[in-house]
Amino acid sequence: MEQGDDFESVRRDSDPIRRGQRATSLLTLYQQRATELARLRKAAIEEAHTEGGMSYTAIAEALGLTKGRITQIRSTAPGPERAFFGVGPVAVGVPYRYQTTDRERPLIAAEDAKTADQLDEILDGLSLTSARYEIEPERDEIPSGDVVVVCGPKSAPIGANLLAADPMLGMVEDAGRWWVEHEKTGERYGSPSDDKAPTSADVAYVARHKRDGRVVVHIAGIHGIGSLGAVHYLTTNLADTFHKAGDESFSLVVRASYDGLTITGSELAAGPYVW
Numbered sequence: 001m002e003q004g005d006d007f008e009s010v011r012r013d014s015d016p017i018r019r020g021q022r023a024t025s026l027l028t029l030y031q032q033r034a035t036e037l038a039r040l041r042k043a044a045i046e047e048a049h050t051e052g053g054m055s056y057t058a059i060a061e062a063l064g065l066t067k068g069r070i071t072q073i074r075s076t077a078p079g080p081e082r083a084f085f086g087v088g089p090v091a092v093g094v095p096y097r098y099q100t101t102d103r104e105r106p107l108i109a110a111e112d113a114k115t116a117d118q119l120d121e122i123l124d125g126l127s128l129t130s131a132r133y134e135i136e137p138e139r140d141e142i143p144s145g146d147v148v149v150v151c152g153p154k155s156a157p158i159g160a161n162l163l164a165a166d167p168m169l170g171m172v173e174d175a176g177r178w179w180v181e182h183e184k185t186g187e188r189y190g191s192p193s194d195d196k197a198p199t200s201a202d203v204a205y206v207a208r209h210k211r212d213g214r215v216v217v218h219i220a221g222i223h224g225i226g227s228l229g230a231v232h233y234l235t236t237n238l239a240d241t242f243h244k245a246g247d248e249s250f251s252l253v254v255r256a257s258y259d260g261l262t263i264t265g266s267e268l269a270a271g272p273y274v275w
Contacts, residue, residue, distance in 0.1 A: 028129055032088035035078060035127045042077035045070060078127055081242040084208065086146030086215030088128040092119050093148065095135040095155040106134065111224030114261055115150055118231045122238070142216055150227050152178075152220040162218045166207055168273035169251045171220060178222050180205045180253050182270070189253045189269050191222035200258050202226035203269060206234070207251035225263075229256020233266035245272040 094112040140157035151159035192201035204226035221227035252271030
């Protein structure tokens with residue numbers, strides 16, 4: 001259904017609670033689209049200037065805006081890296097497992113909970129509305145819309161299914177140890193915490209899937225702390241990563257050091273590989 005039809009449908013809804021709920025949902029969607037349009041306009045201005053050779057004065061005249069407004073747009077509108085996560089709203093999911101005590105109850109690892117919190121901060125900084133969902137051990141379906149999936153292949157089928165769609169990188173288990181492996185060269189990236197002389201560092205797989213008009217970002221640490229390290233890397237390197245790979249599907253490997261639940265450093269270990 002087109003958004004205009006949604007608007008009229010909400011206006012005609014006779015139930016006040018349902019009408020209020022639908023109006024709230026539609027407002028969020030419209031706000032996200034408005035922010036994305038601002039990003040697209042900023043990108044168009046820069047493209048016309050750098051690739052088209054137009055002055056900002058000429059661009060302002062062509063768009064029916066003042067030069068001052070063009071300057072304001074260039075300084076305040078979101079940067080191109082906002083598109084890394086799609087248009088929004090963005091749903092962020094982390095896995096849970098059942099803890100067996102006197103009764104079974106879902107348990108989310110501290111590393112995953114902190115990863116989700118820091119993803120919310122990144123998304124908020126990009127003017128993207130976020131929501132949470134939990135990844136059950138048997139989940140194999142991706143929620144609708146733009147999504148972040150923080151899940152390895154062992155935690156739920158959704159993690160394995162996303163990895164299977166990557167033609168460049170995969171995650172394999174060998175003699176009880178997990179590796180991120182380059183599909184063509186066979187080069188492997190393992191967690192330093194699993195070495196014979198272990199160190200406080202981990203490795204994570206990160207992928208961006210463009211599919212069906214939306215974006216699915218997949219993050220999977222060898223261990224839970226690796227996912228937190230991947231988010232640490234994206235926090236400071238998102239613009240550079242998006243500049244290198246563009247608005248495409250791609251994957252990469254991040255290595256991070258840690259002290260407890262604090263990431264002390266992160267770096268690109270391999271990639272990004274555009275599919």
